[in-house]
Amino acid sequence: ETGVTQTPRHLVMGMTNKKSLKCEQHLGHNAMYWYKQSAKKPLELMFVYSLEERVENNSVPSRFSPECPNSSHLFLHLHTLQPEDSALYLCASSQGSGWAYEQYFGPGTRLTVT
Amino acid sequence: AQKVTQAQTEISVVEKEDVTLDCVYETRDTTYYLFWYKQPPSGELVFLIRRNSFDEQNEISGRYSWNFQKSTSSFNFTITASQVVDSAVYFCALSDANAGNNRKLIWGLGTSLAVNP
Numbered sequence: 314e315t316g317v318t319q320t321p322r323h324l325v326m327g328m329t330n331k332k333s334l335k336c337e338q339h340l341g342h343n344a345m346y347w348y349k350q351s352a353k354k355p356l357e358l359m360f361v362y363s364l365e366e367r368v369e370n371n372s373v374p375s376r377f378s379p380e381c382p383n384s385s386h387l388f389l390h391l392h393t394l395q396p397e398d399s400a401l402y403l404c405a406s407s408q409g410s411g412w413a414y415e416q417y418f419g420p421g422t423r424l425t426v427t
Numbered sequence: 428a429q430k431v432t433q434a435q436t437e438i439s440v441v442e443k444e445d446v447t448l449d450c451v452y453e454t455r456d457t458t459y460y461l462f463w464y465k466q467p468p469s470g471e472l473v474f475l476i477r478r479n480s481f482d483e484q485n486e487i488s489g490r491y492s493w494n495f496q497k498s499t500s501s502f503n504f505t506i507t508a509s510q511v512v513d514s515a516v517y518f519c520a521l522s523d524a525n526a527g528n529n530r531k532l533i534w535g536l537g538t539s540l541a542v543n544p
Contacts, residue, residue, distance in 0.1 A: 315471065355431075356518070356534040369531075401470065412522035412532055413460050413479070418472040 316340040317403050319419035326394065334389040334422045336404030342417070344410035345387040347379060348419070350401040363410035368389055394426045398409060429454045431521050433535035436521065440509055441543050448504045448538045449454065450519030456480075461502045462520040466537070478502065509542045515542070 317338045326332050326369040331346035338345060362381040376398075378390040387404055401421045407414040430453040440446045452461065463475040476486060483509050486493045490507045506513055519535040 317471070353536070355536055358531060394437050403470075403472065405472075413477070415462065415474040416472075416532075417474065418464075421470040423470075 315419070316417050317404060317419035318400075319351075319422050321422060322420060323423045323425075325425045325427060326391070326401055328394060328396070330394075331390070331392040333391065334402055334404075334424075336387040336389075336419055338385055338387075338404075338406035338419075339418070340406055340417060342406035343384055343406050344407045344414070345381060345384070346405040346407075346416065347377075347387065347389050348403040350403055356403075359389075364371065368410055384397060394424075396426050399424055399426045429456075429521055429523065429533045431519050431533050432537050433517075433519055433534035435538045436536070437539045437541070439541045439543065442511060443508050443542050444542075445505060445507050446509050446540065446542075448506075448517050448519075448540065450502045450504065450535060451523045452500050452502065452519070452533075454500075454521060456523050460522045461533070462522070463493065463502075463504050464518045464520065465515045466518065467515040473519075475504075491531070506540075509540075511544055514540060514542045 320335045344363045346361050349357040349359055358371050359373045360379045365381045376393050380388040401423050403421045404419040405416040407416045432451045447543045459480045461478045464472040465475055466472045476493055483495050494503045516537045516539045518537045521533045
């Protein structure tokens with residue numbers, strides 16, 4: 314069993330759809346992250362939550378909306394996406410939100426926007 | 428500005444060969460952390476090692492070893508006697524330990540390692 318789980322693993326959605334990605338960590342960590350991974354680009358940090366409060370939002374378009382109801386769960390709500398949003402979306406958690414902590418990743422959701 | 432360069436985009440070796448993955452970083456900070464992560468085909472990044480800027484001792488963990496040299500701003504990763512299961516994309520990352528609003532983890536583009544039987 315992995316410490317960080319993500320569902321769904323694959324998602325195909327049209328540009329007018331609304332969907333949500335879910336992440337759950339079983340490690341007792343206090344911080345959670347959303348990353349976007351596109352081919353030939355560095356990993357892009359999207360959002361950081363520490364103790365359920367958003368501490369960082371790296372200029373992500375409003376069509377991506379995060380939600381962190383508790384320290385174990387993180388959601389990414391998607392609406393009116395663009396084809397360029399197709400990517401692997403990775404969730405991660407760490408013991409603290411300082412950048413000295415190693416992060417533990419889920420397997421990702423492969424998103425395709427048609 | 429902080430930057431991580433992994434010059435090797437793809438490496439292909441035959442099983443049992445030794446292979447070194449290069450990582451060169453740029454930072455003006457005196458206190459920082461360096462990381463290596465492995466991303467197998469299954470997708471999740473797996474943490475391998477963290478090193479802080481004040482600890483230049485090399486690290487060995489089984490077949491894995493890391494060579495940290497501040498003089499050349501490098502943090503290279505060597506796999507000894509590579510195995511097919513080592514096939515993955517390997518990422519080097521740099522963080523600024525002086526936490527502030529601009530703190531972040533700077534990622535390299537990754538090196539894709541293929542170990543062939």
